[in-house]
Amino acid sequence: MGRLPPEIVQGILSCIGDFDTLKAAISTCRYLHTVFISQKKEIVTQVLVNRIGWDVLPESILAYETSLPGPYEPYMLGYDESSAPGPYEAQKTEEFFEKHLSRRMTSLPKSMRWDITEALSILHRHNMTESLTEGLVSRGLVNSTLNPDSKPRLLPSDIHKIQRGYYLSLTKMHVLIQPSSWVISDEQRDAFYRQLKRFSERAGDNFYRTSVGS
DSSP states (O other): OTTSOHHHHHHHHHTOOSHHHHHHHHHSOHHHHHHHHHTHHHHHHHHHHHHHOTTTHHHHHHHHHHTSOOTHHHHHTTOOGGGSOOOOOHHHHHHHIIIIITTTOOSOOTTOOOOHHHHHHHHHHHHHHHHHHHHHHHTTTTOTTSOTTOOOOOOHHHHHHHHHHHHHHHHHHHHHTOOTTSOOOHHHHHHHHHHHHHHHHHHTOHHHHHHHOO
16 A cells, blocks of 8 residues: 555545544555545545535535534634634625625535534534434324325435435524624525525425424
8 A cells, every 4th residue: 555656545535424433544554544634634625525425415414514603602712803704795605696606616626625513513413303304204204194004215316315404404503593793684584584485496305494483
C-alpha cells in the first residue's frame, strides 16, 4: 500500500462508506494515516456523502447549518462579539433552496467541506432521522389503510421522502428557536415558510406537506 501514490490512496479512502471503517483503515497503516491527515476534510466529506447519499444530503446539510449557534452563544464562549459567527440567515436559507433543492444537489461546491467533528454532528442527526423513519414505518403509520397485521413495504424513494420531511421539519424548528438577537420581521419569516412549502410541494412529497404545515 505504501507504494501507491497519495492521490490513489485518497481515492480509495474516499470510497469508504462509513466512519468506523475509515477509522479502522487508517489505523492499520502509517502511510494511510499520513495520507488521511494531509487530505482530511476532502476524505471526511466524501465518506459523509457516501454514508448519507444524495437523496437526502441537501436537506441534512440545511438542517445542520440552520442549527448552528447564534452570535451570543459563541460570544459567551470567548469570541469577540464583533467577530462571532452569526445565525443562518433567512436569505442564506432561501439561496440554499434555490441552488440545491430546486435542482437536486449531485456535487458539493468547494466551500462545502467538513472536519470530523462537523461531519459526525451531521451524521448523528441523520442516524436519528433514520431511526425515527424506521419507527414510523414499523408501526405502519405511513398508510392508515394498511391492515394492522401488515407490515408496510416501502421503496427506498418512499423512505427518502419521509427522511426529507423530518429534515425540513427540523429546519423549520431551528428557525423558530433562533435567539432573539436575530432580528427578522414577520414578513421575512412568512416568506421563508412559503419558500419551504413551495419546494416541498414541487418535490411531490406528501410527508413534506404534513410536516411543514401551511
